[in-house]
Structure formats: structure tokens, C-alpha cells
Amino acid sequence: MRIIIVNGSLRKNGATAYFLHRVEKTLAELGAEVVFYDLTEQNIALCKGCCACYKVGGCVIDDDGERISRELRTADGVVLGSSTIASNVSAVMKLFIDRAHFVIEQLLYGKYAFCVATYENYGGGKALKVLTDLVKLSGAALSGAVAEKLPFNSANGGSEKINEKADRYARKLFSDIENRKPYRVQKMIHKIVQNVGIKPLINRKGDAYAAVRRRWTELELLK
Numbered sequence: 001m002r003i004i005i006v007n008g009s010l011r012k013n014g015a016t017a018y019f020l021h022r023v024e025k026t027l028a029e030l031g032a033e034v035v036f037y038d039l040t041e042q043n044i045a046l047c048k049g050c051c052a053c054y055k056v057g058g059c060v061i062d063d064d065g066e067r068i069s070r071e072l073r074t075a076d077g078v079v080l081g082s083s084t085i086a087s088n089v090s091a092v093m094k095l096f097i098d099r100a101h102f103v104i105e106q107l108l109y110g111k112y113a114f115c116v117a118t119y120e121n122y123g124g125g126k127a128l129k130v131l132t133d134l135v136k137l138s139g140a141a142l143s144g145a146v147a148e149k150l151p152f153n154s155a156n157g158g159s160e161k162i163n164e165k166a167d168r169y170a171r172k173l174f175s176d177i178e179n180r181k182p183y184r185v186q187k188m189i190h191k192i193v194q195n196v197g198i199k200p201l202i203n204r205k206g207d208a209y210a211a212v213r214r215r216w217t218e219l220e221l222l223k
């Protein structure tokens, strides 16, 4: 079982990283192969908005954004974390989302995901929603999600309560993947969104979305 953790905090050793590293530790102890990425350590250029990825199946910019996106395709699970910045995800997380061509490509189809947004005062729920919507629209089952209110700079103040919470979500993610938990309601909603909201666009775009059509065919989403 391979799980990719993406830390979208602006800080490598902040509160978000603390939570995510605890998830990493627990998943590893359970036997998962875990890869941890701090987005601030990656070389990720701005999306150019050319949409070439939908035609050719990859970004024209071959940097870490594209590399991690490719890795996500072969993972069983993904953990996305972000601090809350102005009631949203961080800029680096948004950059990664833009570059990784998640939704149209159904990048996370059939995978399981857990999301965490840390915040200090207000807006953590909004940041979390950006992450959970992304996960659900990209075809993954949302195993768990939490907006964690913490005092600023609480990176080293990881309490037993936080540890227990991170452990709980990690164990749930591991068990969901291991048992292929069906999440029938999420699947049904995703199917409606995919058929009504995304598929007509792909059909309309024709050859401009050739790679997307190929991927959807591989995933048996298109006949």
C-alpha cells in the first residue's frame, strides 16, 4: 500500500506538518509505504493555463508539480494538508492543485484520501472544503477530514489529543484502503457530478481533451 502525503503549509515544521508527520508515522507503523512531500521544498512553476495536459496527458512544464502528479496516479491513498491563509488553502497548495490536473483527469479515481486544514481563528472549514471538494471531484473516496484549530506556532505543542486524532484518521485511512471500503453514497454523488458536470465538457472538447478521453477509457469511465 502506497500513500502520498502532501504538506501544503507555508512552513516545513509548522502545525500542519506536525499533524501530517504523525499521520505518516502511524501509517508507516501499520505497514504502508509513505512518501511525504513538503510543497515549499518543491520546484513548482505557475500553471500557464494552456490546457495542453488535457490533450497530451502531461504538463508542458516538467518540474516537481508534474512529477508528484504522476506519482499520485499510482498511489493507493493520498493525504492533503494545508494551513489556512486568508480563509483559503495556502498559495503553494493552490499552485499544486492548479498544476496537478486533478479534476478533469480524475486523478484520484478509486483512491482514498484524508484532508486536514489547520487554522487559528476563522476560515479553517473553508480551506478544508477546498481540499475535500478537490478529492471528491477527482474521484477519490474521502476517508476523513478535519479542520484543526490550533494556536499559531503550535508546531512543537503537539498534544496527546492531537496525536490521538492523527492516529485515528491514519488508522481509518489504512483500514479503508485495506478493506476497499465502498463509500456508496460518495460514489453515487461522484457519478452524478461526473456524468452531468464533467463528461459533457470532455465530449464537447473533442481532440483538445484526447488524453483525458484516453484516461477515462482506461478507468472505464468512457465506453
Ligand SMILES: Cc1cc2nc3c(=O)[nH]c(=O)nc-3n(C[C@H](O)[C@H](O)[C@H](O)COP(=O)(O)O)c2cc1C
Residues within 6 Å of the ligand: 009, 010, 011, 013, 014, 015, 016, 017, 082, 083, 084, 085, 086, 087, 088, 118, 119, 120, 121, 122, 123, 124, 150, 151, 152, 153, 154, 155
Ligand atoms: C499569512 C497568514 C494568514 C493566515 N490566515 C488565517 C485565516 O484566515 N484564518 C485562520 O484561522 N488562521 C489564519 N492563519 C493562521 C494559520 O492558518 C494557522 O496558525 C495554521 O495552523 C498555521 O499552520 P502552520 O504552522 O503549518 O504554518 C494565517 C497565517 C498566516 C501566516
